[in-house]
Amino acid sequence: MSDILLGAQNVSKRFPGVLANNDVSVHLEKGRILALLGENGAGKSTLVNILFGMYRPDEGHVVIKGEKVDLRGPDDAISRGIGMVHQHFQLVPPMRVVENIVLGAEPIRRGLVDIAEARRRVVELSQGYGLEIDPDAVVEDLPVGMQQRVEILKALYRNADVLIMDEPTGVLTPQEADHLLGVLRELTQTGLGVVFITHKLREVLAVADDIVVLRNGEVVGQTTPDETTESGLAEMMVGRSVVLRVEKSIAEPGDVVLKVDKLSVEDDRGQVALNQVSFEVREGEILGVAGVEGNGQRELVEAVTGLRDLSSGAMKIGADEFTIRSVRQISEKGVAHIPEDREKHGVIGVYSLDENSVLNRYHRKPFSIRGLLRRDVIKRHAEGVVEEFDVRTPSTSVPVSSLSGGNKQKLIVGREFSDDIKLLIAAQPTRGIDIGAIEFIHRRILEQRDKGAAVLLVSAELDEILGLSDRIAVLYDGQIMDVVDAQEANREKIGLLMAGITD
Numbered sequence: 284m285s286d287i288l289l290g291a292q293n294v295s296k297r298f299p300g301v302l303a304n305n306d307v308s309v310h311l312e313k314g315r316i317l318a319l320l321g322e323n324g325a326g327k328s329t330l331v332n333i334l335f336g337m338y339r340p341d342e343g344h345v346v347i348k349g350e351k352v353d354l355r356g357p358d359d360a361i362s363r364g365i366g367m368v369h370q371h372f373q374l375v376p377p378m379r380v381v382e383n384i385v386l387g388a389e390p391i392r393r394g395l396v397d398i399a400e401a402r403r404r405v406v407e408l409s410q411g412y413g414l415e416i417d418p419d420a421v422v423e424d425l426p427v428g429m430q431q432r433v434e435i436l437k438a439l440y441r442n443a444d445v446l447i448m449d450e451p452t453g454v455l456t457p458q459e460a461d462h463l464l465g466v467l468r469e470l471t472q473t474g475l476g477v478v479f480i481t482h483k484l485r486e487v488l489a490v491a492d493d494i495v496v497l498r499n500g501e502v503v504g505q506t507t508p509d510e511t512t513e514s515g516l517a518e519m520m521v522g523r524s525v526v527l528r529v530e531k532s533i534a535e536p537g538d539v540v541l542k543v544d545k546l547s548v549e550d551d552r553g554q555v556a557l558n559q560v561s562f563e564v565r566e567g568e569i570l571g572v573a574g575v576e577g578n579g580q581r582e583l584v585e586a587v588t589g590l591r592d593l594s595s596g597a598m599k600i601g602a603d604e605f606t607i608r609s610v611r612q613i614s615e616k617g618v619a620h621i622p623e624d625r626e627k628h629g630v631i632g633v634y635s636l637d638e639n640s641v642l643n644r645y646h647r648k649p650f651s652i653r654g655l656l657r658r659d660v661i662k663r664h665a666e667g668v669v670e671e672f673d674v675r676t677p678s679t680s681v682p683v684s685s686l687s688g689g690n691k692q693k694l695i696v697g698r699e700f701s702d703d704i705k706l707l708i709a710a711q712p713t714r715g716i717d718i719g720a721i722e723f724i725h726r727r728i729l730e731q732r733d734k735g736a737a738v739l740l741v742s743a744e745l746d747e748i749l750g751l752s753d754r755i756a757v758l759y760d761g762q763i764m765d766v767v768d769a770q771e772a773n774r775e776k777i778g779l780l781m782a783g784i785t786d
Contacts, residue, residue, distance in 0.1 A: 286312050286313065286349070287310045287311065287312060287346050287348070288311050288347070288445050289310070289311045289345075289347055289348075289365060289445045289476060290308070290345070290347075291304075291307055291308060291309050291310075291330060291333065291340075292308055292344045292345075292346055293306050293308055293344070294306070294307045294333060294340045294342065294344070295307070295342040296329050296330075296333060296338060296341055297341055303326050303329040304326045304330055304340070304500050304501075305499075305500045305501045306342075306501070307326070307497070307500070307501065307502055308343075309330070309495050309502065310346070311445065311476045311478055311493075313474050313476055314471045314473075314476065315471060315476055315477075315492040316467060316471060316491050316492050316493070317476070317477070317491065317492070317493045317494075317495065318479045318481065318487045318491035318493070318495070319331070319478060319480045319481075320481065320484075320487055320494055320495070320496045320497070320516060320520065321482070321496060321498060321520060322482065322498070322520055322521075322718065323482070323717075324687070325497040325520070326497045326499070326501070327480050328449070328480070331367070331449060333354075334447065334478070335354075335357055335365060335367045335447060336354030336355065336357045336358070336359050336360040336365075337356070337357055339353075339354070339355075347360075347363050347364070348363070361441055364442060364443055364444035364445060365444075365447065366437070366438025366439070366441060366443030366445065366446050367438070367446075367449070368431065368434040368438060368446060368447070368448050369434075370449045370453060372430055372431065372433075372434050374422050374430060374433060374434065375422065376421075376422050376423035377421065377422075378421070378422060379418065379421055380405070380417060380418045380420050380422060380425075380433055381398070381401050381402050381418040382401075383422055383433055383437065384405050384418075384436050384440050385401045385405070386437075390404065402418050402419075404440070405418045405440070406418055408436060408439055408440055409436055412436075412439060412473070413466065413469055414432050414439075416429060416432055426782075427454050427575065428463070431454075431463065432466075435466070443475070444474075444476065445475070446470070446476075446477045446478070447477075447478045447480070448467070448477060448479050448480065450481055450482075451481070452483065452486060453576075454576055454577075455575070456575055456779075456781040456782045457745060457774045457775065457778030458775070458779065460486065464490040467479070467490060468490060484513040484516050484527075485513065485746070487516065488508045488512075489508075491508055492507065492508075493507060494506050494507060494508070494511070494516070496516065496519040496520055498519075498520060503519055503520075503522075504519040506519075513527055514527060520717070520718060521717055521718050521719045523719065525718045525719055525722055527722075528750050529722060529725045529726055529751075531729050532733065534567055534568045534732065534753040535567050536565035536566060536567050536568040537567050538565060539564070539565050540564055540565060540706050540737035541563065541564040541587070541598070541600060542598070542599040543560060543561055543562050543563070543587065543596070543597075543598050544596055544597045544598070544599075545560070545597070546583075546586060546595075546596035546598065547595045547596055548579075548582045548585075548586045548591060548592075548594055549582075555594075556579045556581075556582035556761050557579045557582055557583055557586070557761045558760075558762050559596070560583065560758075560761070560763055561763070562756055564706070564737040564738070564739050565737055566705075566735050566737050567732060567735050567736075567737070568732065568737065568738070568753040569728070569732050569751055569752050569754075570737075570738070570739055570752065570755075570756060570766075571741075571742065571747075571748040571752030571754070571755045571769070572739065572740065572741040572757075573742070573748045573755055573756070573777050573780075573781060574743075574757060574781055575743075575759075575781055575782075576743050578758050578759050579758050579760075579762075580710070580741050580743075580758055583741065583758070584620075584622075584623065584708060587613075587708060587739070588610060588618070588620045588708055589610040589611075590628070593606060600613070600616045600618065600705070601616070601705070614644075616705065617702070617703055617704055617706060618705065618706045618707075618708065619699035619704045619706070619707045620699065620707075620708045621692075621695055621699060621707070621708070621709040622710055623710040623741075625688070625691050625692055625695055626691075629691065629692075629695045630683045630691055630694065630695065631683065632682060632683050632684035633682055633683075633684060634682065635679065635680050635681060635682060636665050636669065636676060636679040636680070636681065636683055636686075636694060637661050637662050637665040637679045638661070639665075639694060639698065640661070640664055640665035640668050640679070640698050641661050641664060641698070642698065643698065643699070643702070644702065645661070650664070662679060664701070667701070668701055669694075669697070671697060671701075672693045672694070672696060672697035672700075672723075673723065674686070674690050674693045674694050674697065676690065688716055689715075689716035689720040692713070692715075692720065693720060693724070696712070696724055696727060700727060704731055704734075704736045705736060705737065706736065706738075706739070707728070707731050707736050707737070707738045708738075708739045708741075709739070709740050709741070710741045710742075711742055711743060712724055712728065712742070713725070713742075713744070713747065725747075725750070725751060728740070728751060729751065745774060745778070745781075748777070749769065749773075749774070749777070752769045753769050754766055754768055754769060755767045755768075755769055755772050755777060757777060757780035759780065759782070759783045760783060764780040764785060765785065767780075
């Protein structure tokens with residue numbers, strides 16, 4: 284055990300109604316990268332929160348540098364050389380880089396913060412680890428990749444021997460993600476150990492020394508990149524073989540279904556989120572919208588589906604002008620919507636599956652007549668959706684809140700796809716669901732395209748965009764940088780556009 288920088292030994296953790304970790308043992312050795320792989324809900328986050336002292340295990344032990352320890356909080360972990368870079372950065376945006384890095388551990392001289400010494404240490408640290416950055420830059424002015432660098436330097440400044448990285452590439456362009464993986468590999472050359480939590484199989488195989496796969500709170504496999512493949516890891520995660528990339532035919536686009544002309548929209552803070560955006564989506568094609576999250580994708584979807592007012596511009600569905608319209612009016616035009624936030628805009632948790640299966644058309648025949656709901660017809664419809672879309676539930680009478688995230692998503696897809704669709708707007712359609720359900724939903728989206736629907740696909744997963752789209756529009760800072768034919772697109776080309784680079 285003396286070679287172990289950080290580990291869990293027979294750790295179990297329970298929450299009300301959930302066994303989040305069950306007898307989990309993992310270990311990280313000096314100078315190595317341990318990838319923790321698993322679906323949402325597999326127990327990864329609970330495990331790393333235990334390793335960082337945010338939770339205490341109900342059974343088992345945390346091991347740091349060969350010694351069993353009882354961490355009473357993150358401060359205990361930090362003092363023992365464990366650093367964590369969270370998925371959502373813990374930075375103070377209006378402060379400078381140097382101030383963020385030393386915050387809470389400032390060098391003091393004559394009772395005052397010695398900012399010159401702090402700056403000297405930060406420059407020395409950043410140059411020593413090849414993470415150079417302007418110490419005087421204001422954090423909110425930095426691109427996301429540089430903000431993540433600040434988070435890493437924060438941990439190294441506190442003498443971290445171990446970095447825990449929680450989904451570190453989720454907000455990065457492909458180029459930034461590849462650079463980060465290279466940085467992590469260089470850091471291990473100094474003896475640092477890295478715990479890398481992700482669901483992206485390509486990155487695991489690119490950077491990990493050791494791979495541990497979690498499923499339902501238990502370790503179901505341990506391997507190395509040399510001993511496995513993406514398909515092998517996917518099978519370990521799901522428990523069966525999975526098609527990672529669905530086959531699709533060549534698109535045969537028809538008439539324009541959705542035309543957006545010089546659309547401008549404000550975000551929740553009143554700032555410009557979309558600036559003069561124009562594009563078209565045609566029958567029988569999928570237009571994918573790629574971009575790092577926060578560049579206007581959410582506002583675009585909400586504007587097109589009637590959930591957000593336009594500042595200026597126009598929108599047509601078919602030949603009809605729909606610039607001023609309600610959600611129901613848009614839905615009545617044959618528009619289906621898989622929302623980004625399924626809990627907020629997709630389902631009503633306290634309602635049954637029966638009721639949720641007709642949320643978009645309960646007021647129409649055959650589900651209601653003269654304002655009265657026909658419960659028997661609604662139930663038969665819900666049972667058909669559940670069967671066709673493989674929604675796992677004991678009954679259609681139970682509240683939707685009792686379903687897992689993946690089953691809620693399949694219910695939403697089934698509801699939206701059970702009507703005649705002219706236009707499908709799919710926003711993050713596979714976020715937070717297992718690989719098997721991803722394969723299923725991808726097939727269904729392609730079926731809608733092949734039936735002649737126009738599809739607007741918005742996703743933060745570049746592999747999803749590349750795998751499904753016929754054309755790809757890249758959104759950066761509220762503007763479309765370019766629209767690329769999918770057959771000419773690759774990760775590098777789209778990644779540069781996602782960073783605002785057109786050359």
